[in-house]
Amino acid sequence: MEPVVDTQQRILDSARELIYSRSYADVGVAAICDHAGVKKGSFYHFFPSKRDLTLAVLDSHYLEIKDHLLKQAFANDIPPMARLARFGQLSYEFQKQVLNDTGRVIGCFFGNLASELSTQDEPIRLRIEQIFSNLQSGIRQVLREAIAIGEVQDIDVEATSQAMLAYFEGVMLLAKSQNNVEIMGQLFPAMAQIRISPR
Amino acid sequence: MEPVVDTQQRILDSARELIYSRSYADVGVAAICDHAGVKKGSFYHFFPSKRDLTLAVLDSHYLEIKDHLLKQAFANDIPPMARLARFGQLSYEFQKQVLNDTGRVIGCFFGNLASELSTQDEPIRLRIEQIFSNLQSGIRQVLREAIAIGEVQDIDVEATSQAMLAYFEGVMLLAKSQNNVEIMGQLFPAMAQIRISPR
DNA sequence: ACTTGACTTGACCGATCGGTCAAATATAAT
DNA sequence: ATTATATTTGACCGATCGGTCAAGTCAAGT
Numbered sequence: 001m002e003p004v005v006d007t008q009q010r011i012l013d014s015a016r017e018l019i020y021s022r023s024y025a026d027v028g029v030a031a032i033c034d035h036a037g038v039k040k041g042s043f044y045h046f047f048p049s050k051r052d053l054t055l056a057v058l059d060s061h062y063l064e065i066k067d068h069l070l071k072q073a074f075a076n077d078i079p080p081m082a083r084l085a086r087f088g089q090l091s092y093e094f095q096k097q098v099l100n101d102t103g104r105v106i107g108c109f110f111g112n113l114a115s116e117l118s119t120q121d122e123p124i125r126l127r128i129e130q131i132f133s134n135l136q137s138g139i140r141q142v143l144r145e146a147i148a149i150g151e152v153q154d155i156d157v158e159a160t161s162q163a164m165l166a167y168f169e170g171v172m173l174l175a176k177s178q179n180n181v182e183i184m185g186q187l188f189p190a191m192a193q194i195r196i197s198p199r
Numbered sequence: 200m201e202p203v204v205d206t207q208q209r210i211l212d213s214a215r216e217l218i219y220s221r222s223y224a225d226v227g228v229a230a231i232c233d234h235a236g237v238k239k240g241s242f243y244h245f246f247p248s249k250r251d252l253t254l255a256v257l258d259s260h261y262l263e264i265k266d267h268l269l270k271q272a273f274a275n276d277i278p279p280m281a282r283l284a285r286f287g288q289l290s291y292e293f294q295k296q297v298l299n300d301t302g303r304v305i306g307c308f309f310g311n312l313a314s315e316l317s318t319q320d321e322p323i324r325l326r327i328e329q330i331f332s333n334l335q336s337g338i339r340q341v342l343r344e345a346i347a348i349g350e351v352q353d354i355d356v357e358a359t360s361q362a363m364l365a366y367f368e369g370v371m372l373l374a375k376s377q378n379n380v381e382i383m384g385q386l387f388p389a390m391a392q393i394r395i396s397p398r
Numbered sequence: 399a400c401t402t403g404a405c406t407t408g409a410c411c412g413a414t415c416g417g418t419c420a421a422a423t424a425t426a427a428t
Numbered sequence: 429a430t431t432a433t434a435t436t437t438g439a440c441c442g443a444t445c446g447g448t449c450a451a452g453t454c455a456a457g458t
Contacts, residue, residue, distance in 0.1 A: 007435080023315050025224030029416060041419080042436055050416065104318045114376035115314035116222050119303045128376050162373065163386050167362070167393075170369025174361065177313035177328050187362050187395070194366075196389050206405080228446060239447080241406055249446065399458100406453070415444065423436070428429100 008046045010036040016057045020109050021102060024054065024116050054113070055127055061109050062131045069094070070138055080146035081192045084139070084164065088188030091168070096181045107176035110135075111169045136161045152195075159196040167191050207245045209235040215256045219308050220301060223253065223315050253312070254326055260308050261330045268293070269337055279345035280391045283338070283363065287387030290371070295380045306375035309334075310368045335364045351394075358395040366390050 014036035018027040029050055033040050047053040073087035099105050106112075110128050118125040140161040146152040171187045213235035217226040228249055232239050246252040272286035298304050305311075309327050317324040339360040345351040370386045 022319055023224060025222060025315075026319060028414070030414075039437055040417080041438075044417065045435060106318055107314065111372055112314050115306065115311050115372060116224075118375045118378065119305055120221055120225060125376065125378065132373065132376055159385055159389075162382060163366070163370075163389050166369035166373045166386060167366045168369065169372050170365035170367065171362075173310055173314060173368050173372065174331065174365045176317045177324065177331055179317065179324065183361060186358055187365060190358075190362050190393060190395050194389060194393065196386070227444070229444075238407055240408075240449080243447070244405060402455105402457080404454085404456100407451085409449090409451105411446105411448070413445075415442100418441070419439090421437085421439105423434100425434070426432090428431080 007036075007038055007042060011038055011043060011046060011053070012057055012060055015053055016061055016109070019054070019057065020061075020112070021104065021106055024113060051121060051124065054124060058110070058113070058124070058127050058131065062134070066134075070135075074138055074142060076145075079151060080142045080149065081151050083142050084192040085189060088168070088184070088191055091172070092181060092184040092188060095172075095175065095184060099179075099181050105176045105179050105181055108169055108172040111172055115173075132165065136165045139164050154198065156196045156198045160194060163194050163196055164191050167194060206235075206237055206241060210237060210242060210245060210252065211256055211259055214252055215260055215308075218253070218256065219260075219311070220303065220305055223312060250320060250323065253323060257309070257312070257323070257326050257330065261333070265333075269334075273337055273341060275344075278350060279341045279348065280350050282341050283391040284388060287367070287383070287390055290367070291380060291383040291387060294371075294374065294383060298378075298380050304375045304378050304380055307368055307371045310371055314372075331364065335360045338363050353397065355395045355397045359393060362393050362395055363390050366393060 011032060015027070015032045018032055018035055029040060029043060032053075033043050036043075043053075047056065069087070069090055073090050074083050076083075078086065095105055095107075110131050113124065114128045114132075118128070140157055143152060143155070143157045143161055147155070147157070168188075168191060171184055171191075174187075175181055175184050210231060214226070214231045217231060217234060228239060228242060231252075232242050242252075246255065268286075268289055272289050273282050275282075277285065294304055294306075309330050312323065313327045313331075317327070339356055342351060342354070342356045342360055346354070346356070367387075367390060370383055370390075373386075374380055374383050
């Protein structure tokens with residue numbers, strides 16, 4: 001009787017779903033195991049601790065974001081700056097979908113965990129810092145291309161890409177705090193207009 | 200033997216300090232009582248639940264922000280848009296102070312709780328939503344004055360003030376995720392340059 | 399002197415926390 | 429068929445969770 005789906009993967013998926021929709025501390029190992037249909041002993045066979053599980057969830061979620069959202073949003077079939085708008089649009093549509101399914105705006109998985117755990121768990125903080133750095137790199141690359149074709153000029157690419165990521169995260173947070181996705185639709189278009197001049 | 204300081208206030212202060220520097224879920228009622236030098240029974244004499252305590256902490260923290268940070272940042276001794284820069288500067292200095300004291304960038308108290316609890320506790324979510332609305336009103340008022348004296352023209356004041364607040368929150372979150380205050384110094388100046396045009 | 403009500407104390411509740419472990423079972427290699 | 433390894437099971441651990449409660453202390457009002 002081979003497992004219908006991989007046990008380890010089911011734990012990973014359940015943890016992502018539960019922690020994303022609630023919080024790290026509010027979701028216990030027991031709840032994750034119940035949701036995954038797995039006993040606690042099996043959980044600790046695959047993951048040495050809740051923290052390690054969370055690190056694995058962070059990696060897996062980032063890979064999915066990268067392969068699905070980022071690849072699609074930043075594809076070079078449209079001008080660079082338009083890709084930023086598309087990134088916002090796709091994020092908006094994802095949150096709208098979740099809202100329809102669950103009744104809640106859940107925000108950004110990385111932003112949520114960064115906010116909750118950055119002061120408490122250094123390994124997790126470092127992983128999220130790395131992921132944010134990767135996301136920023138995606139934006140930075142778009143800005144470089146935009147400069148190369150003259151869509152944008154004379155900006156501090158490093159600071160501007162960071163500012164755009166910050167703005168994105170802030171909009172996600174406000175949308176979550178209002179349990180309302182529409183402000184994403186209103187505010188995301190301004191993301192591509194942020195500029196920080198070179199020092 | 201009258202209490203040196205008010206018990207209720209000591210609970211409030213301890214809760215704010217502990218929850219702000221860690222998280223809502225990570226700080227138990229027992230830890231708050233220990234820090235405040237109060238027994239659990241006394242705690243529940245003053246506050247019916249941990250949630251109600253948290254609502255009271257939100258109110259008290261907002262009042263302090265309003266009376267100290269906002270009053271100072273938004274004082275009309277300088278041009279409107281310069282006040283936004285001052286708001287960023289004062290926030291940066293506060294976080295730098297906390298970092299020096301504790302070794303940690305703790306971000307925005309309201310943003311932290313919004314991120315952790317918005318999907319889990321509706322009364323708390325609503326309180327934070329109201330506080331964000333008040334903060335946005337402060338920015339909105341600055342923008343109105345800026346328009347009145349011609350410092351700014353032709354913008355959607357409602358959306359722009361919301362965008363500036365989002366940007367502020369996002370910068371605070373990134374600073375926390377990097378445990379580094381300097382990005383606040385780099386990114387906050389761009390807050391006053393965000394514009395969303397009228398539809 | 400007596401009562402009232404605010405406040406404090408410390409013991410206690412069932413539930414859940416993250417994590418452990420020995421034993422059972424399934425799988426694959428030889 | 430036997431061995432070795434991977435996986436699963438369910439009982440169990442001490443600690444902590446938010447919250448309750450009866451009893452006691454204390455100051456103020458009458």
